[in-house]
Amino acid sequence: MTAEAHLYDIRYSRYDGAREARWRSVLAMARSSTGRALGLRRTAGSKVWPFLLIAAAHLPAIATVGVPLLFDGAPEPLELMPYSQLLAVLTPIVVAFAATTLPSLLTRERRDRVLSLYFSTAMSPWEYLAGKVLAALALMSLVTLSPLLVLLIGSILTSEAPLDALRDDGRHVLAVILAGLVCALWFAALGLTAGAMTSKRLFAIGGLLAVLLVTPVLSGLVSSLTDQPSVRAADLSQVPLRATTDLLPGRGYDDEGSGKPAQALVWSVWGAVLLAATTVLVLRYRDPDAS
Numbered sequence: 001m002t003a004e005a006h007l008y009d010i011r012y013s014r015y016d017g018a019r020e021a022r023w024r025s026v027l028a029m030a031r032s033s034t035g036r037a038l039g040l041r042r043t044a045g046s047k048v049w050p051f052l053l054i055a056a057a058h059l060p061a062i063a064t065v066g067v068p069l070l071f072d073g074a075p076e077p078l079e080l081m082p083y084s085q086l087l088a089v090l091t092p093i094v095v096a097f098a099a100t101t102l103p104s105l106l107t108r109e110r111r112d113r114v115l116s117l118y119f120s121t122a123m124s125p126w127e128y129l130a131g132k133v134l135a136a137l138a139l140m141s142l143v144t145l146s147p148l149l150v151l152l153i154g155s156i157l158t159s160e161a162p163l164d165a166l167r168d169d170g171r172h173v174l175a176v177i178l179a180g181l182v183c184a185l186w187f188a189a190l191g192l193t194a195g196a197m198t199s200k201r202l203f204a205i206g207g208l209l210a211v212l213l214v215t216p217v218l219s220g221l222v223s224s225l226t227d228q229p230s231v232r233a234a235d236l237s238q239v240p241l242r243a244t245t246d247l248l249p250g251r252g253y254d255d256e257g258s259g260k261p262a263q264a265l266v267w268s269v270w271g272a273v274l275l276a277a278t279t280v281l282v283l284r285y286r287d288p289d290a291s
Helices: 024-036 044-070 083-101 104-112 115-119 125-141 146-156 163-197 201-224 229-234 239-243 263-285
Strands: none
Touching: 024 104, 024 125, 024 163, 044 083, 044 146, 083 125, 083 146, 083 163, 083 239, 083 263, 104 115, 104 125, 104 163, 104 201, 115 125, 125 163, 125 201, 125 263, 146 163, 163 201, 163 239, 201 229, 229 263
């Protein structure tokens, strides 16, 4: 019996369909990276930790807003907890979220050696990094910017005269958003830098936690011994909190101990670290084969 032979025309051909703009690939990378970091479309256990931290970050703001609703004559939410104080309360949660969530945005692809597959398409290394940066900013905004907005909106809605509160507190919306983004950008830069330095997620988490937990101790010790408040600017966990003190209305963040560093120095540290983080990311991904 003679077997039948079939010929199929499977030659490569040019794509003639509609083409999307290149920025769509950046948004797609940001969306998929954000969902993966939050455990979406994964097992239930992978969702517990990130959503637990996000919920914990919103609890202080929700509790503060709820006080005037539960107790007559209670102070307004912003009198109970100003914006700067809320950021100070959130610092441990923000540090934990940044260290455990952000490095995996880069370590997973490096560990699985799939970067060459990304870059063999129309996506460039810079578009890949842009998507990761957007994902990191979106993730960090969930624990920095979102609680601030909850406090702002809640203080307006629970006021005895919401329209007057909207006129008085509403003018601070841009300042609140800017402060939240300053904090989000800072921790996004540190988290992505840790993820770019190694393909081992545990190493990246441990390194970032070491930096954020050791610098407060060292800077506080040196500042106490030398009586130089400017040394406290080296506390990387508190840099965005100190930087946003003058941006946010109400009572500012007060340093414990011997004074606090000058705002100009704090902003210089903020800018220098972000520049260093950008340099590390560019050097690590400018050569796809080396990444």
